[in-house]
Amino acid sequence: MTDTAIIYGDQRIPYLVNVDDNRTTRVAIHVEPDGKVIVDAPPGFSPVDIQKAVQKRARWIVSHVEDAQARFAHVRPREYVSGEQVLYLGCRYVLKVLPTAAKPRAVRLKGNRLEVETRVGAAEDVRSKVRAWYRVKARDYFAKRLAEASQRLPWVNEMPPFRLLEMNKQWGSCSADGQVILNPHLVKAPRECIEYVVLHELSHLKHHDHGPEFWQLLDVHSSHWRRSKQTLDRMVETLMME
Ligand SMILES: [Zn+2]
Incomplete structure (x- = not known):
């Protein structure tokens, strides 16, 4: 092999x-x-x-x-045992559960593995650790992408406030007062898909609905948003599943 x-x-x-x-x-x-x-x-x-x-x-x-x-x-629903696949920024990693008698170390990526140390050894403990790890990664990565896009897009004066919220059907939203919400599950998706969602939500600062002007704005600022959206649509169930 x-x-x-x-x-x-x-x-x-x-x-x-x-x-x-x-x-x-x-x-x-x-x-x-x-x-x-x-x-x-x-x-x-x-x-x-x-x-x-x-x-x-x-x-x-x-x-x-x-x-x-x-x-x-x-x-096959997730069991949070060694050998399972986990996704992060569109790449696949293998979950490695490491039982330990000492104080468990923080979850970390090492090579192609996501290592989770646990004293309890229960799937529920591993699950909550993986979930917390995703949230930290999501917050960091989304903040960077939002800051970068906010600088690039002429109608955005400053990076809008954002928060994470787990949603079952939506990747993000942007309220009328300009607060952006992003789904932490999105951090499992390929980078270009995250870029699309960030552009989508920031474009709502200019056009609040999904009218033709909204999609035209996306066309001006991304050459591949349709492909990224398609990828996301195809992966939605895999990505949103915990
Ligand atoms: Zn929208």
Whole structure:
């Protein structure tokens, strides 16, 4: 097994190569029900050839992986045990639960793992630690993106106040008095999706409804917001699930 992956936007999608003696000309790519990507390659193909062939179909793969994971997520609710996948800024990490007799250390990302030390060892304890970690990360990351966008967008005089609120169906909102609310689950999404939501909410400072002028404003300030919105829509159930 080799550790190979394609990069698509913010995402890194690993795949497994299976040399298939019956194949002669091209690779075949499958996305398993749990989102694993398997590439069947003819015996003579070099890793570079395979990488090229896979990279060419990156867009297709990403959308199928996301669909598969969204479906799979329903089948298997989170248990907060080692080996589960967690998402952060569009990247996948593996949850590692570390029982400890000492004072548990703060949750941290280490390589491709999210390490959670726990004295209690109960899923509920791990869950609340992961949730708290997401909130801290969300607050930091959203504040940076809001500050950056506020500087860039001509109608925003200063960064608006914002707070986090877990919502089931919405990524954010902007009140008439200019307070921005963002859903902490959004910090699991790819960066470009967060950028879209921030732009969306800040655009409400200029246009309060979703009329044609509102969407035109988005077009002026982002060339890819539609793609980002689509990605978010596809991932909504996976991202909002705890
Ligand atoms: Zn809106």
